[in-house]
Amino acid sequence: MKHINVTLAQLTPKLEDKDYNFDQISKAMVKANKEQSDLIVFPELFLTGYSMGDKLNELAETIDGPSVNKIKEMCKSLSLYAVFGFPELGDNGHYYITSALIDDKGELIGTYRKTHLFDQEKAFFNSGSGLKVIPTPIGNFGLMICFDVEFPEVARALKLMGADIIVIVNANMDPYKEHHYIYAKSRAMENEIPVVICNRLGLEEDLNFCGDSLVLDSWGHELLTMEGSEDVKTVTLPLLSVKDPKMNYVSSRKTDLYSVLIDK
Template sequence: MKVELVQLAGRDGDTAYNLQRTLAAIADCAADSDLLVFPETQLMGFPTAATVAEVAEPLHGPSLQAVQRALRERGVAAVLGLAEADGGRFYNTTVLLTPDGVALRYRKTHLWASDRGVFSPGDRYATALWQGVRVGLLICFDIEFPESARALAQLGAELIVVTNGNMDPYGPVHRTAIMARAMENQAFAVMVNRVGEGDDGLVFAGGSAVVDPFGNLLCEAGREPCRQQVTLDMSRLQAARSDYRYLDDRRMSLPGELREYPDGRRELLIP
């Protein structure tokens, strides 16, 4: 699988600008890319409690529809974040969007300080199949909790994709965390962060990365906008799990209701 990391600077509350940059990145993607990965809340930036009702959209809203049309034209899938509106509530959401529609939706379960009072937390972890690979999604602060990635591993994840909005001085924290989450779950991990300045003087740390199932960095970006394509050799999964499997040798399983769907999705509901 060929994954393209799209590390961009965004504008908080400026959906038109962010959408234009997203569509341009899709149009300019490598011809052989299978999956593009964008940062956390790529489409809307980070709203506040005062602005979230104005900028948040449902999954069937105009922004994701425009992205899906662009993906269909290029025959590629994407993982990207948005501020989601659903039933009067708002969520920090990341989706796996294919030319056929939303294959997987994940709502951030661990809310960072600036998320609280703006978003409601999600209540489940989930994976889905894309091109024969079981993909799970996490968002930013989630990766600082080992249980989040372990929940995806418990659902069979082979590729953990993290949309990130990590800012200074916490860049090194997520660099360490993404390597640990890949190694301890013997899965590939892809993390794509935002760069540049946001509201209130925040400076986003970049450092997008791809890690193999042994915990080895396959690539790491700097602090500027960039594009990188990485080929994931899925045979590395078997190699990493050949002598021992942490998932098989653990003595405790995470609690929660397991749900499986005919389309291949699996969910673990948080109790």
């Protein structure tokens, strides 16, 4: 496909209330379907809220858990792709911050476990062990989660792995709004690849989640900017990576100089 219609669900989840949050997911997906969207993206850990702490063992689900299955049914009934964040209970008994990609037939076609954990996340979650590019009929999806965007190696690796688009589920908070705005644009521009980043809003304990969800084309142009408003919005995103022949970032790399990146 040369373009897809992308919907961002910049909303406020209710902490530890999966029923309420699924109701928001359901309503947003219905709206996306009415707007002829191909893909809807939700924030990081949207299913449960972010600051679960000691209740993680009650709220986390496996990849075939009840909430995931309900979203699969919604995707099938609405012929809609979805990327959403939830706390995953792995087969090994460990917990992960995970994003899931469900296709328009209701099939879970891939998950990604956050590899770069932020601050206190390390006290509750394990890091994922690999990066993911998931092929689909509407493009190859490279998945990232929040803090991952601050590591340029992740986006570059996804680009080299064949990603057509990078989709980032986010739970970014003050005072880091500008960080993710700059990094998301940089990841798009330096890799000449579209970037979709969906953040949340609301307060949890001392955390103020700052929104500013974005859809960026391969030039880093802002096709959709949501700033601080709670809303569900759709935009058409070209998937063809338009390259500047004077730049040639990927082919101009000097890989023999970069060993320090893995040796240090």
